[in-house]
Ligand SMILES: Nc1ncnc2c1ncn2[C@@H]1O[C@H](COP(=O)(O)OP(=O)(O)OP(=O)(O)O)[C@@H](O)[C@H]1O
């Protein structure tokens with residue numbers, strides 16, 4: 009299935025071809041070729057340090073922020089090469105929401121956290137418009153009922169799970185079409201995790217979602233496709249049920265059966 | 270491992286912890302004691318400077334003088350009015366020498382008070398008035414029991430005759446001790462009973478104003494560039510090392526620079542708060558840059574990532590997130606830097622701000638001096654009263670610096686509470 013994406017454009021939402029990433033002189037990703045379908049959930053699994061975060065951060069050029077990190081290769085999103093020099097990163101990132109491993113709300117009010125993106129992109133035409141966007145985003149993130157009477161409270165006053173949902177609301181408030189989630193549930197208890205998983209299931213009707221997870225069950229429950237990474241290489245990429253029931257590669261099998269990682 | 274063994278180890282650890290606690294608490298107490306001694310000794314020796322001894326003179330203007338006053342108050346010979354009225358309170362004093370001694374009881378600026386009295390009360394021109402004027406510094410010290418009147422005459426700065434005149438004034442109820450605000454209302458003078466700090470305080474404020482408006486924006490912008498925007502390469506490394514070194518340069522070097530560049534080359538005015546402010550701003554810049562960078566570097570990267578993640582540009586990340594979050598640290602660093610500059614004398618020496626300047630500056634190009642410079646000059650004056658004035662001036666400087674630090678704390682509290 010190598011290079012299929014680059015031959016048939018337009019079919020996939022995201023296509024990466026021959027992506028290499030170096031941190032200084034250390035290569036963190038080798039030759040990653042991956043095609044991600046629109047409005048599907050794609051899960052990235054693999055042992056710690058294998059490059060999942062590095063890969064997902066390539067997709068919205070977050071690695072630009074890291075001193076000494078070099079990304080090579082082609083990453084096409086909707087037929088645009090995001091690594092080319094004339095891509096506007098700000099505009100790109102506005103189209104790609106990101107949720108991080110550790111909840112990181114701004115030290116501002118709940119309202120301002122969600123309103124920040126729409127404000128800087130001039131999405132809301134009026135104050136009522138902005139109120140509406142904030143309300144809709146919080147509702148979609150499943151947080152509205154818990155915070156509707158204290159939108160002025162600090163985002164940091166929420167519990168960990170609520171903070172993570174606030175970050176999701178913040179990400180979807182700018183109406184992106186891709187949502188990148190790097191272990192969004194790793195800091196959460198099973199109940200909060202269940203809430204977020206349910207949320208992801210709803211969100212995938214509108215968004216293309218790439219999610220990194222350490223939980224095989226979560227990948228199996230949520231995703232259509234799963235990619236298995238090992239030591240900076242992508243070992244196997246297939247429909248999720250195939251990966252978990254019938255892995256082609258022995259390393260994948262070893263990982264999902266708990267023998268590595 | 271026996272229970273006994275564990276118990277001994279536990280006991281050992283507890284006593285070690287206890288000893289450590291005692292050491293650190295006693296270090297703290299020692300430091301506080303030294304500080305308290307210092308401040309209280311300054312405060313105690315400044316007490317005489319906050320009161321003032323006044324002598325009441327019975328004055329009645331004659332018709333000529335009233336006429337002169339109505340023409341123009343400047344025409345009145347205030348000094349001779351003062352002398353004649355004062356002498357007439359002591360009819361037995363006849364010789365020139367004795368009269369001179371008598372007159373020395375009054376401050377040389379006494380006539381100014383008389384003039385002020387009549388300007389304020391023009392309806393009392395023809396009345397018999399008792400007008401209180403400042404006593405000379407020796408009288409001041411004698412009445413405050415700082416000069417011992419039981420000492421032999423040649424060991425004190427005030428003669429037996431003068432003491433007898435004073436006793437007469439005391440028995441006639443013509444001596445009055447008042448609270449003195451002249452430290453704040455007068456500017457510098459050679460006469461301790463007239464000398465005040467207004468010139469130095471205003472000079473310090475003007476100088477700090479110049480320092481702040483130059484060093485804060487430049488320092489913060491430079492720090493933002495270095496910390497957030499500049500690429501990390503050899504060149505920025507060199508700049509960074511240089512800035513850190515500049516913070517450690519002896520302050521007089523900045524004074525030399527100011528002398529060479531601003532006075533000699535650019536012909537800016539000597540002794541002016543403008544030049545002093547620029548020189549101190551140069552000295553404060555590295556402090557502000559370092560504080561700002563440290564404050565911005567301590568903002569967790571997750572906040573930046575979050576902002577970039579929703580599509581903020583670099584400028585938006587800085588303006589909306591990094592800078593506001595770093596502001597408390599930046600303000601603290603700035604105020605500490607400014608407070609340090611406010612206590613500097615060495616760089617100002619080179620540009621002529623360590624000078625005896627009587628006029629209160631009204632703009633940044635006027636000749637001025639600053640509080641620490643005035644303290645230094647007062648401490649060098651031979652008159653004993655200046656000893657107390659010096660302490661008072663130090664106390665005032667300390668109060669100003671403490672208020673600046675309080676301001677730093679308040680600002681920090683305010684901005685920290687904003688979310
Ligand atoms: N900022 C960085 N500088 C240098 N090396 C890095 C940096 N970030 C990651 N790496 C290296 O790149 C490799 C991949 O890291 P990455 O964070 O992508 O792993 P991961 O799969 O997300 O792991 P985890 O599951 O633990 O989050 C690791 O070997 C790591 O040491």
Ligand SMILES: [Mg+2]
Nearest residue numbers: 060061062190
């Ligand atoms: Mg990771």
